[in-house]
Amino acid sequence: MTINQFSQRPGISLNRDGKTASALVWAPFAETVLIEKNSTTKIALSQSTGGYWEGHELALAAGDRYQIILENETFPDPASLSQPDGVHSPSEVIDLYRYQWTDQNWSGIMPEQLIIYELHVGTFSKKGTFEGILPHLDRLKTLGVNAIELMPVAQFSGTRNWGYDGVFPFAVQNSYGGAGTLQHLVDECHKRGIAVILDVVYNHLGPEGNHLQKFGPYFTTKYKTPWGEALNFDDAYSDGVxxxxxxxxxxxxxxxxxxxLRMDAVHAIKDLGAHHFLAELKQNLQNLNIADDRNHFLIAECDLNDVRYINPFKKGGYNLDAQWCDEFHHALHALTTGEENGYYSDFGGTGTLEKSYNHAFVYDGIYSPHRKKIFGSSTKGQPGYRFVVFAQNHDQTGNRMMGERLTQLVSFEMQKLIAAAYMLSPFTPMLFMGEEYGEHHPFLYFVSHSDPELILNVQKGRKKEFKDFMTEKEPPDPQSEETFKKSILTPPEKWNVAQQKLYDWYRFLIHFRKEQPVWQGDARKHFKAETISSKLIKLTYRNAATTMVCFGNFSKEAASVRQSGKIIESSASEKYGGFAKSSALQADSGRVNLPPESFTIFEIS
Structure with missing residues (x-):
């Protein structure tokens, strides 16, 4: 049997009769592989080809706890579906087919229609579970988002973590509720017309409870990543990986x-083979789409400004459906906050924001002073929806020393301007949880490891990372439960008046975008951004049906421009917590008043 003939998922899979199970373990250097069931019974697996060990019709049932014995050393199953007592305890046999789905009529959402809402399961609700998300789904549907993006849920050590320290890629985090409750959440989302995107990590594994190297050469010394040795996608024995x-x-x-799937830091997936892992993944997904008649898609996080990831196969690309566009965030953030440290030094003013509006990447084959080299590639011919843009996300917020959101960095009026600036861009917009109402709680970095040495290293590493910023403050202790609690969102019943007004503005923007023809399909074809001054930018959408003109005034001073047409809406309107009456916006002689820190929308017949 060859590797390509293995269609079975690694680990323990219950057979359809529910009374027996099959096993598949990759351990190419092992002499013997056994399964220890409920700490008593040992079941030997048979050696197959390609470094695999397998067994069929095994006496395993749902609820059984088991471990894998390699050369007399016992480990949880690296392909475990359930770790009910954490990363250091036995694995559990579960039945993934037990859940009764009700989404048979759901076909999914096309990538060009996405309006994404990123959330962290543990801090989104007071319960901190999948179940805790359910009461908020109707509110998210009313807001207008049509996809939620879950930060990673693969089993990690402890109960508090961003999720990027997962060590059991197939197991759903026990403290979130496990596999069955995740299936139920997805089903409930689909009932409401909401897609579910899952953040997955295929570039590294976390440090605590990671036993993959004991089973086989899952890692390679050929490449280094920020987390150590790279996963082995192209070296000897990489077929099994x-x-x-x-x-x-x-x-x-x-x-x-x-x-x-939103795939974390794909630039750290090192593969110089003839058929890149990501291209193979996309081909598999296309086959699944045909088989299931659904619209599954792949989104990449990548900091290389490289369109190879989204280019079609025929152009030598990996054909992914979209990628995050950090540079839009950087341009918008630098302009609105005035921050110029680190990578923000490459941005600032309306010029770099205009460049990102028109080209997605600011550095698209030009010299980057911060990187001190020519950087990036041209996005010519790429549809706008292939770039996911945002004003905040888990990284840009949580990797600040104090986890400050924009609520703490800019004025209320500027928050509304920022919202419109990316929500009405020609790209795919993504909100970060709490942004839609101006959450005041920070989003901090937190962990709950059990290894004292690892805890100390994380604490020291966090302090080292921010040593140049530590004056009167020190970074919160990632291991402290209090750090985690500070990051939990404010429930809707405790929002103040301003937060409700901001929510209303986001709701207007999202529904306006969904209803207007200029944002249907590839909005980039109809779009142009122009810098009017160092603090004023003009956005124009023009198609056969209508022309839409928007002005973003990023100045603390009012501006006046000549513009015909009907004023559709302004962020400065009283109904959104501003101070401007509609009659005050239209001046004499065809001129329009643009209040400070405002976004104004016109329609020209």
Whole structure:
């Protein structure tokens, strides 16, 4: 049997009769591989080809706890579906097919229609579970978003973590509720017309409870990543590693009905082989779409400004559906906050924001002073929806020393301007949880490891990272439960008047975008951004049906421009907590008054 003939998911899979199970373990250097069931019974697996060990019709049932014995050393299953007592305890056999789905009529959402809402399960609600998200789904639907993006849910150590320290890629975090409750959440989202995107990490594994290297050469010394040795996607024995992660992606899409995967830092997936892992992943997804008649998709996080990731196969690309565009965030953030340290030194003023509006990447093959080299590639011919833009996300907020949101950095009026600036861009917009009402709580970095040495290293590393910023303050202790609690969102019943007004503005923007023809399909074809002054930018959408003109005044001073047409809405309006009456915006002789820190929308017949 060859590797390509293995269609079975790694680990323990219950057979359809529910009374027996099959096992598949990749351990190419092992002499013997056994499964220890409920700490008593030992079941030997048979050696197959490609470094695999397998067993069929095994006496394993749902609820059984088990471990894998390699050369007399016992480990949880690296492809475990459930770790009910954490990363250091035995794995559990569960039945992924037990859940009764009700989304048979759901076909998914096309990538060009997405309006994404990123959330962290543990801090989104007071419960900190999948179940805790359910009461908020109707509010999110009313807001207008049509996709939620869950930060990683693969099992990590402890109960508090961003999720990027996962060590069991197939197991759903026990403290969030496990596999069945995630399936239920997805089902409930689909009932409301909301897609679910899952953040997955295929570039590294976390440090605590990571036993993959004991099973086989999952890592390679050929490459280094920020987290150490790279996962082995192209070195000797890489077939087994590729199979492991390709099957992981298939599981989320097939067995959990996840609509799309957001893949963390794909530039750290090192693969110089003839058929890149990401291209193979996309081909598998296309086959699944045909089989399931659904619209599954892949979104990449990448900091290389490289369109190879989204280019079609025929152009030598990996054909991913979209990628995050950090540079839009950087341009918008530098302009509105005045921050110029670090990578923000490459941005600032309306010029770089105009460049990003028109080209997505600011550095698209030009010299970057911060990087001290020519950087990036041209986005010519790329549809706008292939770039996901945002004003905040978990990284840009949580990687600040104090986890400040824009609420703490800019005025209320500027928050509304920022919202419109990216929500009405020609790209795919993504909100970060709490942004829609101006959450005042920070989003901090937190962990709950059990290894004292690892805890100390994380604490020291956080202080080292911010040593140049530590004057009167020190970074919050990531291990402290209080750090986690400070990051929990404010429930809607406790929002103040200003927060409700901001929510109303976001709701208007989202529904306006969804209703207007200029944002249907590839909005980039109809779009042009122009810098009017160092603090004033003009956005124009023009198609056969209508012309839409928007002005973003990023100055603290009012501006006046000549503009015909009907004023559709302004962020400065009284109904959104501003001070401007509609009659005060239209001046004499065809001129229009633009209040300080405002966004104004015109329609020209």
């Amino acid at each position: 590729r199979h492991f992660f390709l099957e992981n992606a298939q599981m989320w899409l097939r067995d959990f009905h996840i609509d799309g």
